[in-house]
């Protein structure tokens with residue numbers, strides 16, 4: 001096939017991108033991937049009846065999912081099956097499942113993006129327009145306002161860590177640290193990954209009381225005795241003592257001003273030689289890529305995406321020297337900082 005310059009394929013793919021996303025979201029929400037996983041293939045009629053949907057609508061959905069490589073259609077038996085990728089990442093109880101994150105994208109991010117024009121005009125997130133709520137603090141006023149929304153958000157965070165946590169935990173040699181505190185550590189997923197990869201490391205998960213109270217729903221059987229949970233507000237309360245602090249997907253949620261408040265608190269509790277591991281999607285220095293980070297910024301409230309250089313600048317103001325940067329080629333990158341000896345640079 002020749003590369004036809006007169007056909008705008010990549011633009012057409014962008015135009016259709018939202019249809020592809022919504023096909024995936026809807027199949028996940030209707031539990032199509034779970035259903036197909038428990039059998040060796042189901043006919044259209046069987047799927048339709050088990051997801052309680054029309055045969056016409058189900059056929060359109062399944063065929064669209066086949067075209068996206070999420071399902072396969074086995075002609076001889078006239079059945080649909082999960083592809084290998086769907087089995088690994090879309091079935092809700094698979095170890096690397098993205099199901100929680102997909103539901104968050106469907107129920108929370110999609111409505112926000114339907115107001116993108118307003119977000120651009122007004123320079124603010126559209127939580128109020130989409131959900132009719134004030135959002136002074138996105139977590140306390142939106143995500144944690146209702147138990148079902150809170151669980152959905154926590155499952156979304158948990159599922160991303162399942163996919164990325166091991167790479168982040170293995171990004172650096174952390175053997176000199178004995179205790180760690182995962183600030184905003186949510187379900188403890190990262191803490192369990194860290195204890196798995198670093199024998200002997202004790203990890204404290206620090207998060208808001210409304211999050212910590214749900215910890216049992218996400219408890220891992222691995223190294224449970226080495227992970228403890230402490231409830232508190234990282235802008236107001238004392239942080240637990242540790243010789244390594246983790247800020248995984250925390251800093252991008254906040255303005256430079258709020259980041260300075262938080263980093264000041266971390267810096268105060270750190271002694272020289274303490275580590276600080278930051279895990280985020282790192283933009284390149286020209287802020288051109290990755291698109292994933294720039295898309296995510298479109299629905300942010302007060303946060304922003306930053307490059308490694310920008311994180312280094314922020315952290316240096318609080319006495320942290322950049323030790324190492326790791327582009328993992330997974331969904332999140334990582335940076336390791338070490339608290340310097342002098343207090344001169346503290347703001």
Ligand code: SAM
Pocket residue numbers: 139157158160161183184185186187190206207208211232233234235247248249250253
């Ligand atoms: N670190 C986790 C991860 O990588 O999956 C969760 C990241 S999530 C984007 C942000 C986390 O920060 C949530 O668990 C949230 O509850 C927590 N958080 C937000 N505001 C907080 C505050 N003021 N004090 C403590 N934790 C807070």
